[in-house]
Amino acid sequence: MTPHIEAKENEIAKTVLMPGDPLRAKFICENYLQDAKLVSNVRCICAYTGKYKDKEITVMASGMGMPSMGIYSYELYKFYGVENIIRLGSCGAYTKDLQLLDLILVDKTYTEGNFALTFNHDECHIAYPNDTLNKIISDTANKLNISLKHGTTLCSDAFDYYIQDLSKLLDRLPEDIIAAEMEAFALFYVAKVLGKKASCILSVVDSHYHKTELSSKDRQNALTKMIELGLESAITIN
Numbered sequence: 001m002t003p004h005i006e007a008k009e010n011e012i013a014k015t016v017l018m019p020g021d022p023l024r025a026k027f028i029c030e031n032y033l034q035d036a037k038l039v040s041n042v043r044c045i046c047a048y049t050g051k052y053k054d055k056e057i058t059v060m061a062s063g064m065g066m067p068s069m070g071i072y073s074y075e076l077y078k079f080y081g082v083e084n085i086i087r088l089g090s091c092g093a094y095t096k097d098l099q100l101l102d103l104i105l106v107d108k109t110y111t112e113g114n115f116a117l118t119f120n121h122d123e124c125h126i127a128y129p130n131d132t133l134n135k136i137i138s139d140t141a142n143k144l145n146i147s148l149k150h151g152t153t154l155c156s157d158a159f160d161y162y163i164q165d166l167s168k169l170l171d172r173l174p175e176d177i178i179a180a181e182m183e184a185f186a187l188f189y190v191a192k193v194l195g196k197k198a199s200c201i202l203s204v205v206d207s208h209y210h211k212t213e214l215s216s217k218d219r220q221n222a223l224t225k226m227i228e229l230g231l232e233s234a235i236t237i238n
Helices: 022-032 066-080 115-120 131-143 166-172 184-194 216-221 224-234
Strands: 015-019 034-040 047-052 055-060 084-093 103-110 148-155 177-181 197-207
Touching: 015 022, 015 066, 015 224, 022 034, 022 047, 022 055, 022 224, 055 224, 066 084, 066 115, 066 184, 084 131, 084 184, 084 224, 103 131, 103 177, 103 184, 103 224, 115 184, 131 148, 131 197, 131 224, 148 184, 177 197, 184 197, 197 224
Parallel strands: 015 055, 015 084, 084 197, 103 148, 148 177
Antiparallel strands: 034 047, 047 055, 084 177, 103 197
C-alpha cells in the first residue's frame, strides 16, 4: 500500500496498461479481462488485475497530466515491482497527415516543462520509450495488420485547446512533433530513473488541421484498436 494505491503487493501484475481515464480502465476490464478484480480505487483512480489469454495483466488509470502520471508510475515501479507500463492515451494531431483514430507509437517525447528538474535535478526536456517494448508493439501491430504511425510528440503542461495563443506554442516547438498529449514524458522519465520499461500508444481524437474531434463518450469507448494492440503486446512480454 502507498499513499495513492491501496492494492496489496501481490495484486499488481508485472505489466500494466495505463489509460488516463478511469472509465477507460473500467471499460477494458469489463470487456477484455477474465477473473478481474478491483484492487485499488483511491481517489477513484481505479486499478483492475485480471487475465487476458491466461496472462495476468493490471489495467490502471493514470489521471491527467505529468504530476499524476509521475505519482502512479513511480509507485507502481518502485513499490509494486512493476516492470512494464504501456500508456494507452489520446492525443491531438499537429500534422495534416494524421486522421481521427490513427494510432501513434511514440518514438520520443518533448516537453517545455520542468518535471525532470523538479523530480531529479535534471535539465531534461526529451525522454524516450524502451526500445524492446516499442519493438514488441510494432511487431504485434504488424501481425494484427494494424497501421502505426511513429514520431515525436509534445507532452504539454496545459490542455492545448485552452492555450491563449496556440500559434506561439507551435512556433516554439521542434519541427518533428506530430501530436500532443500530457503524460508520456513523466512516464518515460520515471521509467528511466528506476531502470524500468515504458511505451506509449496514442489514438488521435482531435485535429487542429481538420477541425474534427471525438466526443468524451467516443474517447472512452471507441478506441478498441489501441486497446487490443496494447493487450496483445502485453501478453508477449517476457
